[in-house]
Each structure stands twice: as C-alpha cells, then as structure tokens.
Amino acid sequence: MKKDSIEKSYEIEWPGWSLDHNNFGEDFDAEARIRMIETGRKLLPYVLEYATHSSKQYLEIGPFFTPLLFSDEAINVLPKERKVCFLENDQNVISWLTEKFDCNVLNLDINATTFPEDLKQNMITQFGVHENFYDVITISQIVNYIDYKLLLQNIYAALKTGGHVFINNVIDYGIPVLFSEKRPKSNQEIINTAIALGYKVILQEELSKTFNEEPHQRLILILTK
Numbered sequence: 001m002k003k004d005s006i007e008k009s010y011e012i013e014w015p016g017w018s019l020d021h022n023n024f025g026e027d028f029d030a031e032a033r034i035r036m037i038e039t040g041r042k043l044l045p046y047v048l049e050y051a052t053h054s055s056k057q058y059l060e061i062g063p064f065f066t067p068l069l070f071s072d073e074a075i076n077v078l079p080k081e082r083k084v085c086f087l088e089n090d091q092n093v094i095s096w097l098t099e100k101f102d103c104n105v106l107n108l109d110i111n112a113t114t115f116p117e118d119l120k121q122n123m124i125t126q127f128g129v130h131e132n133f134y135d136v137i138t139i140s141q142i143v144n145y146i147d148y149k150l151l152l153q154n155i156y157a158a159l160k161t162g163g164h165v166f167i168n169n170v171i172d173y174g175i176p177v178l179f180s181e182k183r184p185k186s187n188q189e190i191i192n193t194a195i196a197l198g199y200k201v202i203l204q205e206e207l208s209k210t211f212n213e214e215p216h217q218r219l220i221l222i223l224t225k
Contacts, residue, residue, distance in 0.1 A: 010037050014065045016092025027175045035211050036174075037066045039218065040140050042207065043168035044068050046220060047138060048077045050164055050202070055079065055135035059106075059158070061087045061151070062142035063097065069138070070101050085126075085134075110146045111180065116154045123158065135163045143169040143190065147182040153197055159225055164202065165194075167221040170214050187219040199223040 012033040013019055022028055040062075047068065051058075056079060060069050068074060069084045085104040088094055094105050104126055108118050123130035137155055152165075159165060171186060172179070184190045191204060202224050206217040 010034055010066070012037075014092070015096050016090065017065075024175050024177065027177075032213075035213065036064070036141065039170075039210055039214075040066060040068065040168065041071070042210070042218065043138060043140050043166055043220065044071060044073055046203070046222060047136065047166050048073060050166070050222060051078060051136050053079055055163075056082050057134045057136070057160075058082055058084045059087060059134045059137045059155070060084065060140075061110075061138065062140045063088065064093060065096060067097065067101070068140065070103075110151050111182075115150060119154050119158070131157045132160050133158050135160055136166070137163070138166045138168075140166075140168040141170075141174070143167070144172060144174050144179050144183045146180055148180075148184055148190070149182065149193055149197075152194060152199070156197055156199065156225060161225055163224065165199065165221075165223040167219065167223070170218045171216045173214050173216070187217070190219060190221060194221070194223050199225055 012030055019030055026032060058069050060067055063086055067086065083104070084101070085106060086097055087106045087108060087110070088097070089107055089109045094107060097103055098105060106119065106122050108115060108122060112118065120130045123133065127133060137159060155165070167190065169190065171184060187206060191201065195201065200223065202222040203220070205220045207220060208217060
C-alpha cells in the first residue's frame, strides 16, 4: 500500500502489540494496522443509521484498540445514556479500554468450549440477566479468527427482540497464522448460518475492495431477531 493512500494519522503503537516487536511481518505492520482501522470504520455509518434512540445497551466484539462505539461520530450521534460493553480476552486491550472509557468488559474466550456457559454466567454476574439484553451488537473484523457459528448462536439469546447485530468482514483477510479453522469460507456462508440460527436479514451488502490486500469483497450484514 502506498503511503499516500493513508487517509489520516492514527495511534498504532498499542500496549502489548508493539511495532518494534511485531511477530507477524507485513500482516500486522504500521500500514496493515491503518488498513484495519480504516476498513473497520466502514461499519460505523450503518450502526449510526440503524441504531435507534431507544438503543441503550451495546456490545462491541472486535474493538482491539479502535472501538467504534467510542469514536467521535458515535459519541455525537448515539444516545448519551448508552452503556457499552466489550467482549475481549486480551488483557492488554482490556486494561486499555477500561482506563480510557466508561465501559464493561466480558473477559471471555469465544473459541473456548466453555464459552456458552461463560457468557451466560458473566452476564448474570454483571447485569443480572443473560437474555434479551443488548440492543446493538457489533462484530467487526474478527470472524476469521473465531468459531463464528458458536458466537452467533450464543449472542442470539442475549440480543433483544428487535435489536440489531452488525457484521463487518472480509473472508481470509488479516493475519493468516491466527485464522480459525472454523472461520467462514464465503460471505454467503455467513448469511446462511445466521438465517439458520433464527436471525432475520435486514441488510446485506458487498463492498468493493478498499485496498489491494483484500482478497474478497467486504460483507456488511445487519441482522435482527
């Protein structure tokens, strides 16, 4: 990627993920991180359009160090009294999030066999409930790294009836050495899986490539139940 294609400057020296000790080469160098941030933000306009003023409980999955729900745009548009929770199990990220933002964290490993019960118990401990709770759930750029079917299956109960799940993903794009064998193989597979689990599709779009490094079109998917 040419440097003149970088639209703006970002803070990309992250706790626990130093550029000086980057183990993933070009897949996670400075320019790769900026691509990650810029393409992650492609989900933001959809969240701002579809989230209503009655949407008070938010769950963001896949914030890393650039959470969408605390972006300037989100702060200016989403309800002031909203509550934001992150699902994250990297302690560096958790410490950074809780130091910078007024938020909750579900410190869970999505790929763990105990994830369904862990999610239930963690939500009960923090919120007193584990069903019909979240108005908005965002899943951005992590689908390649997780058992995505397990995640979609288990957040279904946590989503309020009429709530929205927002997914942003490019198949096989990111850091290949960290990819999950249970990642989806196509955009249509994600859509079919969601429908089979009981979700209704509000919107599905395939966006053209932003950077040459992207191997496939980006899927923007909005689901409800």
